[in-house]
Amino acid sequence: MGADESVRNASGAGKAAASSRRQWTPYLEATSGFKNHWYPALFSHELKDNDVKGVLIAGHEIALRRAKGKTYALQDRCLHRGVRMSRRPLCLSDELMSCWYHGYSYGLEDGVLRTIVASPDDPILGKVRIRTYPVEEHNGMIFVFVGDEDYKPVPPLSSDLPLRIGADEDPQAVAYVLDEHVFVRGIHRTGNSNWRLAVENGYDPGHWLIHMGNTIIASADVLFPLGAQPVSDEAVRVIEEEDGPKGVMMMYNRPEAWNMVLENPVLGLKARGTKPYYLRTSMYVPGVLLVEHWPIPGWAQYEWYVPTDETHHEYWEVLVAHCRNEADLKDAEYRYNNVFEPLALRDFNDNDLFAREAMQPFYETGDGWNKETLCQLDNALTAWRKVASRYNRGIQERPASPQTNGAGGGNGHR
Numbered sequence: 001m002g003a004d005e006s007v008r009n010a011s012g013a014g015k016a017a018a019s020s021r022r023q024w025t026p027y028l029e030a031t032s033g034f035k036n037h038w039y040p041a042l043f044s045h046e047l048k049d050n051d052v053k054g055v056l057i058a059g060h061e062i063a064l065r066r067a068k069g070k071t072y073a074l075q076d077r078c079l080h081r082g083v084r085m086s087r088r089p090l091c092l093s094d095e096l097m098s099c100w101y102h103g104y105s106y107g108l109e110d111g112v113l114r115t116i117v118a119s120p121d122d123p124i125l126g127k128v129r130i131r132t133y134p135v136e137e138h139n140g141m142i143f144v145f146v147g148d149e150d151y152k153p154v155p156p157l158s159s160d161l162p163l164r165i166g167a168d169e170d171p172q173a174v175a176y177v178l179d180e181h182v183f184v185r186g187i188h189r190t191g192n193s194n195w196r197l198a199v200e201n202g203y204d205p206g207h208w209l210i211h212m213g214n215t216i217i218a219s220a221d222v223l224f225p226l227g228a229q230p231v232s233d234e235a236v237r238v239i240e241e242e243d244g245p246k247g248v249m250m251m252y253n254r255p256e257a258w259n260m261v262l263e264n265p266v267l268g269l270k271a272r273g274t275k276p277y278y279l280r281t282s283m284y285v286p287g288v289l290l291v292e293h294w295p296i297p298g299w300a301q302y303e304w305y306v307p308t309d310e311t312h313h314e315y316w317e318v319l320v321a322h323c324r325n326e327a328d329l330k331d332a333e334y335r336y337n338n339v340f341e342p343l344a345l346r347d348f349n350d351n352d353l354f355a356r357e358a359m360q361p362f363y364e365t366g367d368g369w370n371k372e373t374l375c376q377l378d379n380a381l382t383a384w385r386k387v388a389s390r391y392n393r394g395i396q397e398r399p400a401s402p403q404t405n406g407a408g409g410g411n412g413h414r
Helices: 014-022 025-029 195-203 215-219 326-365 376-391
Strands: 037-043 051-057 060-067 070-075 096-098 104-107 113-116 135-138 141-146 182-191 227-230 236-240 246-250 258-261 280-284 288-292 300-309 312-322
Touching: 014 025, 025 376, 037 051, 037 060, 037 182, 037 300, 051 141, 051 300, 060 141, 070 135, 182 300, 182 326, 195 280, 195 288, 195 300, 195 312, 195 326, 195 376, 215 326, 227 376, 236 376, 246 376, 312 326
Parallel strands: none
Antiparallel strands: 037 141, 051 060, 060 070, 096 104, 104 113, 135 141, 182 312, 227 258, 236 246, 246 280, 280 288, 288 300, 300 312
């Protein structure tokens, strides 16, 4: 993919910059996220049998219920008086989800109102419903398809995940999150910024400065550059798989395509560490990052930046590794618990959360999308904006009210 000339020279702002922004207008409109995509909702261990948990994804209030081992997702607003059913879970039947207030009880499969605790013969039974959402559960993660209820056909989950890396791409290919015999563990937490700032922070080739001196880097003596400048068209690869992932991949595993900046003579600043370490990062619609061979060779870090509302996102940090036997499992659990979660997912990534939240006021109230001054390093980010604008399945509308937030009205249809 060629470099974006309109942002290569910061002095060429004005009309050229405005023209470039038009190429990613849908992305700029996606304040509340993209709809009609799969998003992680909970880890499996967070939803026990006969339990209900509420989540907010792209403005959709969703209640997840597990019954007889199966997970269901329904609108988290009772039709009667509009309370969120997840606020006080009430499980009276393996086939129904009941509201704790008056006992309106809805079918888990179809959301149809089946009974009311104190009005079992009510004439509205069977005539109204709340909407349901498609659910898939794999390797300890629960995914929900969020968007228009009548969106058909629902695409496969794999189309909203990173590209499966094969031996033709990498002889030591990292594990894929949906594969069998893999170790999948992680955390999720709320970030106080819009989801797009989180995406661009995760994929930013110039932000390595904020990670200099992190324990996990220093302890491994990794040669950690000050940044990376694309110097050829092979630096950034656009992924456009038919019926599959859509995204952009930064080919750091091709040193000839990048200038790894090791020194800034003006500042007298030099990269630390002695062991060269080239990994590869990629970002996919609707907003999921893959970092291969991190935090050590053979492992992969997946990150989802799940839009919740206009000023917050749910930050998912998940590590995946091949796990072919019991010895692999024990080794992976030891590394994860003692090193990777505290030093990579928390200490290292705490800097990313800090950076996103520092950007939020400028983009929220300072018209940042129009006032930002991009440089050559940002060609990878503008490539992402264009891909996301082209391949998203819809822009999530801003919620109008709790009852019409994309989770259906009186009959479950918008």
